[in-house]
Amino acid sequence: MFQYEIVQEGITVEELLRESWRLGKKIVHELRMAKAVTLLDGTPVNWKDSLPAGTKLQFTFAIPSSSYTPTAKCSVEIRYEDEHCLIVSKPKGMSTHPNEAGDRDTCMNHVMAHIQEKGGQYAEHVHRLDQGTKGLLLVAKHPIAKSIFDRMIEEKSIIRTYAAEVQGNIRQESGVINAPIGKDRHHNTRRVVSASGQHAVTHFEVVKRFKGTCLVHLVLETGRTHQIRVHMAHLGHPIVGDTLYNARQTPSGDYELHAIQLAFTHPFLNKQIVVKDQ
Template identity: 75%
Template structure:
């Protein structure tokens, strides 16, 4: 259960779900049939206008996620409320299981935290490559998952990354627009391809060193390996990213860090900015 405060005079439940949150028809129908929206435990009329400040309750069956909890939660939680949490995924840890035997991923650790606090649902909203560390947004109930998924698609969740790349990019900032597809000759690699998925990456140089520079990158789209592919495409692969043509680093890994998530919270009506520096 969670409580939502009406922020606009005259808003109805129908308007909130269909127009403001833009939930799918199936989910809206399920909430209606379950009489899930109440005030003081009593079902309410969906087309009844409410005064600003009215508190309405959502009570509905939340399915259990399938991630097996780890023994302890060993990921840092940077932000949490009743709708979502943002964790700092370590480098070298997968976001989610790919095989039934994968039980030490970020989502397994998140589920340990969820279970310890009386819950049973957690689903990631986006992904980070195993070699990328930093901020990952996780929904704590299906309504939040639906809304955050749409926000990702509409580019209203701003994801900022820091990457150290080989060479010094001539321009201080720029935008890379190049479609990305699978490499037919390599199972895991992606390539710039005319028939690939549209991909847009914005970058800004924040530090310059001898032989490398650090860029802050904002994703407009979220393709697999997007930053890695795009930076290599312009001749500046991420330091240590041997899959995309960089020299091997002393640490044997590449330098890509999801440093910030920013969005307008759909439930709390406030701007959220979380950093992982």
């Protein structure tokens, strides 16, 4: 259950769901059949009626249970939370979600512990971070939010910014890497730039230069597996320590890629959300 305040004068429930939120036909049908949209006092709302700005609607619907087994306690930091979503800081070395039946210590297992502690039962990640990447991960707290945030990711209206130290000194101050990414036929986990791969676009900006390396901020326009790692290696400047993509090994034996910021216009709260991870 959640509440929503109409901000667009004269909009109908039908228009809100289909045009503003652009929910799929199945979800819209389920909400209609469940008579899920009412006024705060429970009065049913005609989906064809124009509603004045300031009208407060209540959405009441069955929320399924997510399958993640909760950890004993949540050990990931919550950077932002409201009734529709939360943003956590995933540690380096932790998987976003279980990949095998026995996985019990992934970020989503920890998130589920937090959700259940607050009386909830649903949490689904909207995007994912590689195991070796740390930083901000957006999680939906109900299916309507998941549907809308998924669409926002596809439409590039959730801006994901990363920081990485890369080998060498990139000549230009900023640029765009537009190079499709596919699987490496000779290596199970590697990805490569390939003409037959999926469309992939990364924007980068050099923010600091060191001797032999530079710090770059990167914004993902698409979200392919290993996208930043592949694109920077393709540019000739792999992430420091990323030996999978031919960088020199560091003393720690690891690479540093950090999801430092998420920014988007909240579809339910109608305000700009900017969350940073230091």
